[in-house]
Ligand SMILES: Nc1ncnc2c1ncn2[C@@H]1O[C@H](COP(=O)(O)OP(=O)(O)O)[C@@H](O)[C@H]1O
């Protein structure tokens with residue numbers, strides 16, 4: 113079996129006592145899975161990703177990334193393996209220029225400066241924003257900030273990519289650009305979104321969450337075409353599947 117995988121067992125989480133947001137989730141993700149995490153607003157998609165990357169801590173159950181349990185002392189190791197792209201790019205970018213931001217994580221892991229430079233060039237090239245390298249972050253558009261955020265992640269050459277609502281704030285051209293970037297990233301990715309067209313274009317597997325549970329888990333082809341299932345859980349068919357051909 114490939115070394116890239118996530119195993120989640122009996123995971124339960126609440127923000128407040130007495131109301132369980134995630135209720136005993138058991139699921140595994142493997143190399144080459146491109147998983148859409150879908151569900152209505154408030155279903156717990158963002159929280160689920162935060163738990164995987166250790167930004168929240170579960171009250172019960174376990175998460176293992178490539179055999180490493182997600183806990184406080186393993187977080188540096190975990191974050192070397194997982195790139196997490198925040199929903200809000202403002203949270204992700206904090207240096208003065210794009211180049212500085214993309215260099216931050218590799219520098220923080222004490223890589224030699226020439227390796228840092230190589231990684232920065234490669235990451236910027238992958239998301240097609242080499243021309244923005246020396247631009248001040250505050251002068252970027254929303255879509256450019258999103259691409260820069262993704263470059264900050266790719267400079268760490270992660271095994272696993274987690275993205276929270278990546279298509280928000282993207283114009284059609286950047287949206288297409290992001291879809292092709294994601295489709296080129298072949299290891300393991302989890303994309304949380306209620307934009308089912310975006311999921312349709314980027315994922316081969318879909319996990320549907322509602323009321324704290326995984327209510328469906330299967331091929332994107334099946335779940336995203338199942339209008340009755342989607343409607344029952346507060347979602348609608350992807351627009352591209354409702355058009356007559
Ligand atoms: N930090 C927090 N403290 C308390 N409640 C929160 C917090 N973050 C999210 N919630 C609540 O948890 C629920 C799930 O949120 P979230 O994981 O963001 O869902 P989704 O991403 O599916 O829309 C929502 O009802 C939200 O209001």
Ligand SMILES: [Mg+2]
Pocket residue numbers: 157158159276277
């Ligand atoms: Mg969310």
